[in-house]
Amino acid sequence: MNNYPYPIKIRAVWWDESSKEVCCVNTKKLPFEEEIICSKEPGRVAKAIIDMEIRGAPAIGVAAALAVASYAYKISNLNREEFFREIENAVNILWNTRPTAHNLFWALKRMKRIIHDSIEKRLDVKEVSVKLEEEAIKIMDEDIWSNIRLGEYGAQLVPDNATILTHCNAGALATAAFGTAEGVMRVAWYKGKKIKVIATETRPVLQGARLTVWELVKEGIPVTLITDNMVGYVMRKGLVDLVIVGADRITKEGYVINKIGTYMIALSAKRNNTPFYVAAPTSTIDLESSINDVVIEERNPDEVRRVMDRYITLPEVPALNYAFDITDPDLVTAIITEKGIVKPPFDENLKKLLS
Amino acid sequence: MNNYPYPIKIRAVWWDESSKEVCCVNTKKLPFEEEIICSKEPGRVAKAIIDMEIRGAPAIGVAAALAVASYAYKISNLNREEFFREIENAVNILWNTRPTAHNLFWALKRMKRIIHDSIEKRLDVKEVSVKLEEEAIKIMDEDIWSNIRLGEYGAQLVPDNATILTHCNAGALATAAFGTAEGVMRVAWYKGKKIKVIATETRPVLQGARLTVWELVKEGIPVTLITDNMVGYVMRKGLVDLVIVGADRITKEGYVINKIGTYMIALSAKRNNTPFYVAAPTSTIDLESSINDVVIEERNPDEVRRVMDRYITLPEVPALNYAFDITDPDLVTAIITEKGIVKPPFDENLKKLLS
Numbered sequence: 001m002n003n004y005p006y007p008i009k010i011r012a013v014w015w016d017e018s019s020k021e022v023c024c025v026n027t028k029k030l031p032f033e034e035e036i037i038c039s040k041e042p043g044r045v046a047k048a049i050i051d052m053e054i055r056g057a058p059a060i061g062v063a064a065a066l067a068v069a070s071y072a073y074k075i076s077n078l079n080r081e082e083f084f085r086e087i088e089n090a091v092n093i094l095w096n097t098r099p100t101a102h103n104l105f106w107a108l109k110r111m112k113r114i115i116h117d118s119i120e121k122r123l124d125v126k127e128v129s130v131k132l133e134e135e136a137i138k139i140m141d142e143d144i145w146s147n148i149r150l151g152e153y154g155a156q157l158v159p160d161n162a163t164i165l166t167h168c169n170a171g172a173l174a175t176a177a178f179g180t181a182e183g184v185m186r187v188a189w190y191k192g193k194k195i196k197v198i199a200t201e202t203r204p205v206l207q208g209a210r211l212t213v214w215e216l217v218k219e220g221i222p223v224t225l226i227t228d229n230m231v232g233y234v235m236r237k238g239l240v241d242l243v244i245v246g247a248d249r250i251t252k253e254g255y256v257i258n259k260i261g262t263y264m265i266a267l268s269a270k271r272n273n274t275p276f277y278v279a280a281p282t283s284t285i286d287l288e289s290s291i292n293d294v295v296i297e298e299r300n301p302d303e304v305r306r307v308m309d310r311y312i313t314l315p316e317v318p319a320l321n322y323a324f325d326i327t328d329p330d331l332v333t334a335i336i337t338e339k340g341i342v343k344p345p346f347d348e349n350l351k352k353l354l355s
Numbered sequence: 356m357n358n359y360p361y362p363i364k365i366r367a368v369w370w371d372e373s374s375k376e377v378c379c380v381n382t383k384k385l386p387f388e389e390e391i392i393c394s395k396e397p398g399r400v401a402k403a404i405i406d407m408e409i410r411g412a413p414a415i416g417v418a419a420a421l422a423v424a425s426y427a428y429k430i431s432n433l434n435r436e437e438f439f440r441e442i443e444n445a446v447n448i449l450w451n452t453r454p455t456a457h458n459l460f461w462a463l464k465r466m467k468r469i470i471h472d473s474i475e476k477r478l479d480v481k482e483v484s485v486k487l488e489e490e491a492i493k494i495m496d497e498d499i500w501s502n503i504r505l506g507e508y509g510a511q512l513v514p515d516n517a518t519i520l521t522h523c524n525a526g527a528l529a530t531a532a533f534g535t536a537e538g539v540m541r542v543a544w545y546k547g548k549k550i551k552v553i554a555t556e557t558r559p560v561l562q563g564a565r566l567t568v569w570e571l572v573k574e575g576i577p578v579t580l581i582t583d584n585m586v587g588y589v590m591r592k593g594l595v596d597l598v599i600v601g602a603d604r605i606t607k608e609g610y611v612i613n614k615i616g617t618y619m620i621a622l623s624a625k626r627n628n629t630p631f632y633v634a635a636p637t638s639t640i641d642l643e644s645s646i647n648d649v650v651i652e653e654r655n656p657d658e659v660r661r662v663m664d665r666y667i668t669l670p671e672v673p674a675l676n677y678a679f680d681i682t683d684p685d686l687v688t689a690i691i692t693e694k695g696i697v698k699p700p701f702d703e704n705l706k707k708l709l710s
Contacts, residue, residue: 031669198675201659201667203558203582209660209668217669225674227558227659229583229616233651233680236618261584263591267622296588304556304582305564307662312556313564314386314572319580320553325588 004148006190010172010215013054013063015137020073022066026053027173027207031214040074042067042090049097049104052205056174057248057284058147061103062140064094068111069136072129083125087115087132099295100257100324102249102286107139140176146281146338147178154184154244154279154336160193162241165231168202168259169211170246170279180279181244182215184336189221197223198240200231202259204303204321228261232268243269244336247280254329254346255291260322266331278327279336285350297323359503361545364573365527368409368418370492375428377421381408382528382562386569395429397422397445404452404459407560411529412603412639413502416458417495419449423466424491427484438480442470442487454650455612455679457604457641462494495531501636501693502533509539509599509634509691515548517596520586523557523614524566525601525634535634536599537570539691544576552578553595555586557614559658559676583616587623598624599691602635609684609701610646615677621686633682634691640705652678 013024016038022045023038037053039045045067048054054063071090075083095108114135118128158164164185168174171182178186188195197216202208209225216223226234234240243265249257256262256278269276301319305311313319335342335350342349368379371393377400381390392408394400400422403409409418426445430438450463469490473483513519519540523529526537533541543550552571557563564580571578581589589595598620604612611617611633624631656674660666668674690697690705697704 200584201558203556203584206667213668213672217672223672225656225659225668225672227583227615229555229558229619230675230677230680232619232622233615233677234675236681260582260588264584264587264619264623267587267626268619271622301580304580308665308667310663310665312561312663313568313580317568317572317578317580320585320589322585322588325585326591 004144006148006178006186008144008177009218011177012056012059012173013066013140013176015066015140020070020133022063022070024048024054024063025173027055027211028053030210040070042071042093046093046097055207056169057101057103057246058143058175058180058281059173060098060101061107061283062143062176064104065107065111065136065139067094069129069132072132076125076129078125080125084115084119098297100248100297103283106283110135110139143176143281144178147175147180147183149338150180150279150281150336151178151183151187153341154277155187155191155193157242157275157277157334157336157341158184158188158193158195159241162193163196163198163239165198165240165243165265166212167200167208167245167262167265169207169215171212171215173211173215174246180246180281182212184244184279185221186219189219195221197221198234199223199225200228200261201225202261203228207259231265235268235272235274240274242275242277244277244279247278247284248324249294250278250280250285250335250350251289251291251294252287252347252350253291254332254344254350256327256332257294257296257324258327260325263325263327266327270331275333276331277334277336278332282337282339282354285354287351287354291326296325299323359499361503361533361541363499363532365570366532367411367414367528368421368495368531370421370495375425375488377418377425379403379409379418380528382410382566383408385565395425397426397448401448401452410562411524412456412458412601413498413530413535413636414528415453415456416462416638417498417531419459420462420466420491420494422449424484424487427487431480431484433480435480438483439470439474453652455603455652458638461638465490465494498531498636499533502530502535502538504693505535505634505636505691506533506538506542508696509632510542510546510548512597512630512632512689512691512696513539513543513548513550514596517548518551518553518594520553520595520598520620521567522555522563522600522617522620524562524570526567526570528566528570529601535601535636537567539599539634540576541574544574550576552576553589554578554580555583555616556580557616558583562614586620590623590627590629595629597630597632599632599634602633602639603679604649605633605635605640605690605705606644606646606649607642607702607705608646609687609699609705611682611687612649612651612679613682615680618680618682621682625686630688631686632689632691633687637692637694637709640709642706642709646681651680654678
């Protein structure tokens with residue numbers, strides 16, 4: 001299963017086999033410090049997700065699944081009744097961390113299915129723990145392989161010598177490994193295409209400046225940093241050949257919910273006839289809910305009033321802090337998944353892809 | 356001349372009558388420190404403009420004109436030949452500080468005209484100094500009155516209870532006093548309209564977070580801060596009734612050159628049917644050059660790699676730092692000037708306005 005066709009230089013979230021713990025890179029401290037957090041406590045993993053030590057829709061899903069498995073081992077000395085009560089409580093804690101990314105709910109639903117099957121089949125606690133570990137590792141491995149496969153589909157859309165603009169971090173650090181938007185860049189790069197990347201800094205939490213820059217420098221792919229508000233002008237100047245971003249959720253109609261700022265990039269791309277691609281595994285696609293059901297997370301306004309813990313404005317001024325925005329289907333050129341490239345009309349073609 | 360119809364609470368640049376010096380608020384230190392700089396040295400004022408201690412197209416023009424006058428007094432002990440050589444040198448130093456804002460060249464051209472007239476009329480050095488002082492003060496006073504008048508025109512476009520989105524700082528701190536975009540807000544406010552303002556932080560130098568927030572809090576106008584990349588989403592959510600921004604130059608065709616990010620705001624406004632107004636005195640309008648003649652200033656990439664002097668990314672990563680961008684005429688609803696409101700077609704109507 002792990003015989004990957006490309007180097008895997010960065011892992012954001014993984015399973016420590018010996019200690020049965022979920023481990024992750026603390027992305028909040030990058031690029032200045034490479035801290036690793038390992039835990040068996042769903043509360044600690046939930047905190048890591050809420051505080052964005054672990055972030056990126058697929059990474060959140062994988063971390064939550066692994067956290068359930070890890071906790072199962074930790075409490076496997078309990079009796080069945082206590083065990084299942086505790087494990088369902090753990091699922092709930094993780095479920096309520098962040099409201100927007102679909103992968104979190106998708107991964108936890110898979111873990112819940114194992115729990116319910118185990119209850120029905122009257123498996124003992126040790127057996128359930130093994131099953132939960134298997135499922136969580138499967139979710140993690142599937143994520144890596146999805147990224148590799150969507151990277152291969154997406155790389156076909158990348159011309160040689162292209163400059164790709166990306167937003168936030170849809171990289172190895174947003175997934176178990178390899179990345180979605182960055183997965184496409186990696187495959188193009190390893191296939192010998194001389195790409196360059198323009199990364200937006202991505203305020204307020206600066207995932208572009210801190211994570212995408214760090215990750216691409218580590219990979220050896222040339223990267224140039226801009227502020228979020230420069231996207232329109234660099235496109236207008238003809239410096240961008242295509243845009244690739246990730247997604248936190250894609251609705252059945254083809255609306256793309258992604259990091260705040262994505263919508264304005266899509267508008268700039270439309271105006272300048274620049275292709276705008278969304279790279280996301282099918283675990284991001286939510287065929288059940290429509291755009292009106294999506295909750296856009298509002299985070300602490302201090303993230304806006306501060307940069308890396310220092311105030312940039314009067315500390316008492318009100319601020320808005322929407323973490324995500326909505327990009328309309330008509331602004332999206334194509335959605336790149338591990339099952340193939342989806343073109344408009346998205347409402348029809350997403351359904352076909354997943355059926 | 357100074358019997359203003361509204362309170363003038365903030366002055367960015369002024370003439371100190373007793374010392375014959377140009378004085379300004381050091382906007383780089385706001386909102387954390389209110390430092391005042393006074394000088395007779397064109398080199399010092401040029402440095403203040405280059406380093407953005409003085410910034411905003413009208414403020415730069417006024418400061419440069421006052422700097423020429425101040426220097427004239429300083430060197431009025433020189434003989435005529437030396438005096439004129441020195442004063443023309445001073446004009447050149449100020450001319451070469453920043454390439455994009457039109458008001459700088461407009462103001463310095465007026466000062467040059469006084470110099471040339473004085474040479475022709477064989478005025479003595481003392482007389483020239485007085486003439487230069489008169490002209491510089493006239494430029495400053497005209498700027499304040501232009502802002503008040505354009506504020507009055509613009510306020511007619513602002514509905515009661517409106518939420519106005521603005522970018523960067525086109526306020527008192529970008530002009531001699533009162534502001535352009537903020538001039539419109541001030542008149543609307545003093546006429547009793549219950550407006551609210553959404554201010555973008557305006558990376559990389561954060562004029563929105565640092566200056567617009569400070570200025571509006573001081574004025575008592577409610578203000579909410581957002582990151583630059585939130586504009587599209589807040590418009591989409593219906594939180595914005597109109598946009599008002601300033602301009603560093605408006606070409607004869609109606610292209611608006613303003614702080615980087617303006618173009619993406621205009622695209623978001625177009626998409627969401629939100630009126631997009633540009634408030635600028637006619638000294639900003641450049642009927643001589645076309646869009647192809649405009650130089651977009653590129654500044655030190657460290658402004659992008661850092662926030663308030665601290666690195667937010669790997670210090671060695673390349674970065675682009677365009678200070679301005681270009682907004683096409685079709686994205687602009689109207690241009691608000693002290694001579695009236697200009698509507699499309701701008702190429703025709705700007706010419707009419709200035710004839």
